[in-house]
Amino acid sequence: MRYTKLMLVLLGFAATLCAADPFVGTWKMNPAKTKFKVGAAPKEQTVTITEAGSDFNVKVAGIAADGSKLSMSYSVPVAGGPGKFLEAAAYEGVAGKRLGPSERAMSYTKGGKTVYTTHSKLSADGNSLSVTSKGLNPTGKEVAGTVVYDKQK
Numbered sequence: 001m002r003y004t005k006l007m008l009v010l011l012g013f014a015a016t017l018c019a020a021d022p023f024v025g026t027w028k029m030n031p032a033k034t035k036f037k038v039g040a041a042p043k044e045q046t047v048t049i050t051e052a053g054s055d056f057n058v059k060v061a062g063i064a065a066d067g068s069k070l071s072m073s074y075s076v077p078v079a080g081g082p083g084k085f086l087e088a089a090a091y092e093g094v095a096g097k098r099l100g101p102s103e104r105a106m107s108y109t110k111g112g113k114t115v116y117t118t119h120s121k122l123s124a125d126g127n128s129l130s131v132t133s134k135g136l137n138p139t140g141k142e143v144a145g146t147v148v149y150d151k152q153k
Helices: 002-018
Strands: 025-029 035-038 044-052 055-063 069-077 080-082 084-087 093-100 103-110 113-122 128-136 142-151
Antiparallel strands (some): 025 044, 103 113, 113 128
16 A cells, blocks of 8 residues: 555656656747837737747747737746757747746847846646737837736637
């Protein structure tokens, strides 16, 4: 009986370790909760995050405030560090940093300088993602604000 209980505890622990990262999933922008102090928020945006080995693959698609199409994708280590763009983007480099189990920071560079930063934080229930950004967005416009995303089921 003790052996059975021990095995159940160990299996539960192993399942927890193998569970997908809470950032993984498809996130759709919630326009009603999105607020910008500088510049304009995108009209719509969807972020899809998948795990590929020790990396996150991130795909951003949507429509910018000016009506132009937004699309970029990159790969960045889950543990943090420099990544690489998979689809042409307005930036030359990307790097991530894990701040905690529910927080990440990203920096985007151009010409060797950081031109755009984001700070992402998951809600306690994992169903909402707030991304505060500052700098030159992918369309080259100065922005400062928070985009709130809802996790798609």
